[in-house]
Amino acid sequence: DTEVTQTPKHLVMGMTNKKSLKCEQHMGHRAMYWYKQKAKKPPELMFVYSYEKLSINESVPSRFSPECPNSSLLNLHLHALQPEDSALYLCASSQPLRLASTDTQYFGPGTRLTVL
C-alpha cells in the first residue's frame, strides 16, 4: 500500500484565520515532507521530518508551522497567511536514509488552498 492521504482536499481561508492541513501515511515510513506547488510549476520543498524531528526547514515564513505528532501523522498549521500563499500543498513520505537504500517519496493528493 503506497497511499498517503491528505485532508481537506480544498480549503478557503481569510488572512486572519487559523487552519491546519493534515497528512497521514500507514506505510511505516519515518520521513515526511511538505511541499508547496504553484500552478504549472514544480513542487517546492518546505519542511522535512525524519523520525518525528524537523530536519529541514527551507526558510519558510513562520506563518507556516509544521508538526509531526507521531510517525504516521504530519500537520501544517496556518496562520495569518497572504493571498500569495494560495497553492497546492503536497505531503510526501519515504523511508529515511538509514533504513533503506532506496527511499522513493510517495505523494498525497494535495490540499488546494485559497487565501482571500
Place this chain on the structure above:
Amino acid sequence: AQTVTQSQPEMSVQEAETVTLSCTYDTSESDYYLFWYKQPPSRQMILVIRQEAYKQQNATENRFSVNFQKAAKSFSLKISDSQLGDAAMYFCAYRWRYGNKLVFGAGTILRVKS
C-alpha cells in the same frame, strides 16, 4: 548545487505512438537517484519510474522506459503505445543518495491526441 533541466515545456503525441521526454541534470556526486513523476490534472504526483545511478541497466516499467546516460548526465523517458491517460505534466527529479531533498525540473506537459 544540483540542477535538473527539462528543455521541452510541451510535447504532443498521437495515441498509440511513442514519445520521448528529455531531462538533463548537473551534479558533482556519483551516487544518486533519478525519478520521473507524472502529475495529471487531478494533481496527484505519481511515481512513474526510478533509476539508481550505480545501475547501468535502464529501468523499465511496462510501457515506460528510460535512457540513462550517466556520462552525459541525461535521463530521458520513453512512453510507448501512448494512451489518453498518459496526458499529464511530467517532472524529472534528482536526489543525492545521502540526502532527503528532491530537485525537480520545470516539467513537461504531455498532450495525447486521439
